[in-house]
Amino acid sequence: MKRILALAMLALLYSNPLLAVEEENISTFMQSNIDLATTILRDKKIQKIEKSEKLFVIFDSIFDYTLMAQLAIGGKQWAALPPSKQIEFTKLFEQKLKVSYMEKLDLYTDEKIVIKNLEKIKDTRIHLTTHLMKNSEVYEIIYKFYKDKNNSWMIYDVDILGVSIIQTYRTQFADILAKDSFEKLLEKLKQPDEATPKKQ
Amino acid sequence: MRLILACLLSLSLLSSAEYMGATSYSSDDFEAEFSSKTDENLFDPLSGYNEIMTSFNDKFYEYLLRPTAQGYAYVVPQMARNGVANFFENIFYPIRLVNNLLQLKFHNSWEETERFVLNSTMGILGFRDVAGEELGIKAHDEDLGQTLGHYGVGSGFHVVLPLFGPSNVRDIAGLAGDMWLNPINYIKARDANLLDSSEEALAVTALYTVNKTSLHVKEYDNFKKDAIELYPFLRNFYESRRNKLISE
Numbered sequence: 399m400k401r402i403l404a405l406a407m408l409a410l411l412y413s414n415p416l417l418a419v420e421e422e423n424i425s426t427f428m429q430s431n432i433d434l435a436t437t438i439l440r441d442k443k444i445q446k447i448e449k450s451e452k453l454f455v456i457f458d459s460i461f462d463y464t465l466m467a468q469l470a471i472g473g474k475q476w477a478a479l480p481p482s483k484q485i486e487f488t489k490l491f492e493q494k495l496k497v498s499y500m501e502k503l504d505l506y507t508d509e510k511i512v513i514k515n516l517e518k519i520k521d522t523r524i525h526l527t528t529h530l531m532k533n534s535e536v537y538e539i540i541y542k543f544y545k546d547k548n549n550s551w552m553i554y555d556v557d558i559l560g561v562s563i564i565q566t567y568r569t570q571f572a573d574i575l576a577k578d579s580f581e582k583l584l585e586k587l588k589q590p591d592e593a594t595p596k597k598q
Numbered sequence: 599m600r601l602i603l604a605c606l607l608s609l610s611l612l613s614s615a616e617y618m619g620a621t622s623y624s625s626d627d628f629e630a631e632f633s634s635k636t637d638e639n640l641f642d643p644l645s646g647y648n649e650i651m652t653s654f655n656d657k658f659y660e661y662l663l664r665p666t667a668q669g670y671a672y673v674v675p676q677m678a679r680n681g682v683a684n685f686f687e688n689i690f691y692p693i694r695l696v697n698n699l700l701q702l703k704f705h706n707s708w709e710e711t712e713r714f715v716l717n718s719t720m721g722i723l724g725f726r727d728v729a730g731e732e733l734g735i736k737a738h739d740e741d742l743g744q745t746l747g748h749y750g751v752g753s754g755f756h757v758v759l760p761l762f763g764p765s766n767v768r769d770i771a772g773l774a775g776d777m778w779l780n781p782i783n784y785i786k787a788r789d790a791n792l793l794d795s796s797e798e799a800l801a802v803t804a805l806y807t808v809n810k811t812s813l814h815v816k817e818y819d820n821f822k823k824d825a826i827e828l829y830p831f832l833r834n835f836y837e838s839r840r841n842k843l844i845s846e
Contacts, residue, residue, distance in 0.1 A: 465628075473629045498824045505820060522627075534730050544628075554628070560842020566824075566834050568632055569640075573830040586826050 419460070419551045421524065424543065425516050428526055431456050432511050439506050450500045462552040465544075467491040469554065470567040475575065483580070490587040491567070507532075511539070524551060641755050645829075651758040652829040658761065664819075667812040674812075681725040682809045687737065688717050688724025689792075692779045697740035701748045706738040713737060739843070743772030747844035756833050764836035782806065 419427050438444075438452050467488040468476045476484065515527040522545040530537040540557040555564040574583045642648070671679065691714040698707040713729040721728040729735040746768050747753070754767025765773065777783050781792045784799035793799050811818075825831035 469628055469632055472633070494826075501820055501823055505817060534727075534734075534736075559839060560845075561835050561838040562632075565632060565838065566831060567826075569830045569834040570825070570827045573827050 421518075421545075421551060424524060424526060424551055425513055428528075428541065429513055431460065432513070432528070436511065439503070440508065446500070446503055450496070450503060453499075454496060460553050462544075462546065462554050463492040463495070464488050465552070465554050466495070466564060469564050471571050472568060475571075475580075479580070487584065487587075490584060494587055495563075514538075521545070642833075643755055644757055648756060648758040648833070649829045651760060652764075652832060655758065655761065655763055656828060659818075663808070663811055664815060667808050667815055670808050671812040671815075676813075679809055679812055682805075683813060684717070684721070684727045685724045686782070686806045686809070687727075688714065688721070689781045692781065693742075693776050694738060694740055696779055697742055697745045697776075698738055700742075700745045701740060703738065703740070706740075709735050710738055741769075741772055742775040743769035743840070744844050746772055747840070753837060753840065756837065758829075758832075764832050766837070766840075769840065 435453055435456055438449055441449070444452070467484075470491060471479075471487065479487065509530050509532045511528050511530050513526065513528050517525045517527070519525055524543040526541040526543065528539045528541065530539055537559060538557075539559075541553050542555040542557065543551040544554050546552050555562055557563075571583060574586060674682075691710060694710050695707055695714075698704075698710055713727075713735050716729040716733070716735075717724045717727055720726075730737065751768050753769070756764065756766050757770060759765050759770070762773070778785065778788065782799060782802045784791055784793045784796045793802060822828070
């Protein structure tokens, strides 16, 4: 019984709209997330796969993958897709983001991340600026939040050194779709990494 | 107990259903945010040439630069390579100074000068970045492309240069100007030359490039893995990054 209850609670936790992140506590909420993530990252006892699984539990509750996928492919293209394709694309895109993140784990040594600034761009947008410190160098990472239907703040994009992740994919998808079909794009998203950077 | 459980489950189902249903957003806002930057109306007249040059540069990196850098890294310990990188950064001081001054960033120009003096002396010809490590005085990287951008010159279209990699019209103009200030170039018309000939300049530039590459092979390879299409990936990265640097 206890286990079932625990599971139910877990399910509840995952269904993020109930765990609404309020505007005034975005900073503290993100700080605790970052601290938690850093602890996981520094834990030498757990394997890479397990590590990323633990990290993705955190990410899944604050990243709006569906919106990210929609923005990456562009509104017009998204609207033209049947729902089944939208879901397939979203899944693949989420997978791509996660694989890309997992690969970055190898580069992690003992960087520290601190929150620098929280700026409300407009009613429904907040930018949270963080600094990642590596040796003596500082890298700026901005998390972009929007207020969703349930008044919860969710991340829809991340700027790393001034480069938007969504924009990066958006230009690539636009380039692929200018020459090829949507099916081809899905195929390219599925491909293992080593085959992808090559141009025909 | 059952009741609570049922409640919990139905609640979570409800909310996740709501979540799934929220696929179409009032997305005009978002569309404006992203499509204003590049996308369909992107002016890229050289895209055909650029794509070919990107894959040429990529092959050059894969088959020549990376193996060379890795061999070099095998022979030269990391500490020495960091030292060499510091040495080069230090002698690029004229480029940074002039461009900080051109942008009227006097405080940064002063810090650059402090760095140059301290690192050249206490840091033994710049091999150690004493100013940065001990005193926390950071370099302020500026180049002529950034200076032009600072004064509102648009980037122009994207151009991929052989070996140099991604650039654009504005930054190529900047690059030409910066060459004049670059101490490891040999320019006959310039009165003061550190090096005696173009051959020497080429050799030193090669050393600089191999050394720098050897320190970043892992990062670059990892970064490149993210690309689905290399050319638009690098183009977007370059242009966004430059805009960010100009705004700073």
